[in-house]
Amino acid sequence: MTDWVILLQNLANGVLMGGVYALVGVGLTLVFGVMRTINFAHGDFVVLGMYAAVLFNALLGFDPYLSLVIAVPVGFLTGMLVERLVLARIVDAPPESALLATLGISLIIGNAILLTVGGEPRSVQVAYASTTISIGGVHVSMVLLVAGAATVAAIAGLYALLHRTEIGRAIRATAENRLGAELVGIDTRAIHAIVFGLGTMLAVVAGVTLIPLLFATPTNMGAVFTLKAFVVTVLGGLGSVGAAIAGGIVLGVVEVLGASYLASEYREAYGLAAFLLILLFRPEGLFGRTVKRV
Template identity: 60%
Template sequence: MDQVAVTAFFQTLVQGLLTGGLYALIGTGLSLIFGVMKVINFAHGDFLAIGMFITLALFRTLNIDPYLSLLVAAPVGFALGYAIQRFVLTRLGDRLGEGSMLATLGLGLIISNTLLLGFGAQPQSINVPYAIKTFSFAGVQVSIPLLVAGLGTLVVIAGLNLLLYRTELGRAIRATAQNPLGAELQGVRTANIQAIVFGMGVAFAAIAGVLLMPLLYAFPTVGENYTTKAFIVTVLGGLGNLPGAVVGGLVLGVIESLGAFYVSNNYRDAYGLIAFLLVLLLRPEGLFGKTVKRV
């Protein structure tokens, strides 16, 4: 293998890992919600779209740098998720498992159609000076926005890890995930914890939307594809397994990147679906999920 081929391989690998980091951030939010509430949020990608359009609106109206939009998009995402859990999902009661699928699907339709009314159907982008700039290291060139997105993902996931394992709130979240009744008996307000977790999951999706905005076009239904990717990531890593979601996101990013480079970019999304089907066939509990033996 000559030097050019080696450099091309490593450049493709690095781009796949950075893209996979974003997938990991999206999947972590979905996995966190499922781990605590046993709910799959089918509107997850639509919340990512909200983050993208908040960034677009702030840039066009106030000329705010896309990354500074994180200061708005993350709190808005958290507040929206918290409110949805407290005022929509909690009303489902014992029907939460099945009802949440329909409720979140409906929310996704409401969000995408609201964005369509507000911003139109045409794909829209933002023009910033660093959008086309690259960073070069050892012959490998990486897009600056993609590098920032990868580093931002690392910071967010590290912060989540500190929250879960170094704070009282984190202990309450883990207790609610492991045994809600036991947590209630110890004085944990599990309903509030679930609302906080849903808010965090939505905030992660909104953050991912902000990080993606300098890289992609925004359009009202952009979230549909990312809901699918988030679901693939969580299944690859094991539903509810946060470290697994991170690894699953990286694996998906690398598979897509290598497949697009060495096979065809036209089938980029198909490579992840093939990996998804193989995991379902060979290890349905996911790469890091636990096998449950039925007695």
């Protein structure tokens, strides 16, 4: 292979991985944008989605992607429930409280999975897991393409919801100014519950989409996903849904290019280093619009 084909291959891998990262990050950024809560349990909801697909596949024998039919509504309701039972009670407390509460939820989810399903890595067996499509010498993984399509669909759906419906207007109003939204008659408590439900649902969708590629493990993986989601949202700009795509792609490309042209052991570190640099020099994110410094 010539150099530029390798480069194209790397870029394609990076962009596709980036699509996956964007899918993981978009729920986190939605929740942060509206509720100003950094959801430490986000990655654990992703893992929950993975286990939903694993169990669906193992117990019923259907294609893991079909578990979305159940996982999407259940994820939405779980998120709403968590918001109602926990976050709604501390909405006026210092922002740290919400961070700590979601950290607690994260520990509970991870360890509850460990208790019920066990600690050994689980995945699904599907025929298309290793299928690749070749375009001009560049190979792309089928599952990653599906994940990319899911990202585009999820973000397009979210965009339509936010900009084309009455609930979306209410969500955007709440994000902009909670008190102002309440003054014009928006039930911001209900909006918060819906938004957290949506965020959880997006995390679960990401988990189901990813399961043919990865092995699910209960406790560590949640933290890894949460960190990735943070990196994605901070790279793109916290609170901006469209920027999550850009942030995800930047992260994917930085990791893949760093791993292939620099030392590959430090693959994860390149993303984290980019994350720290962005936090330090452009805390509003590469594509964020708010110019206020944190």
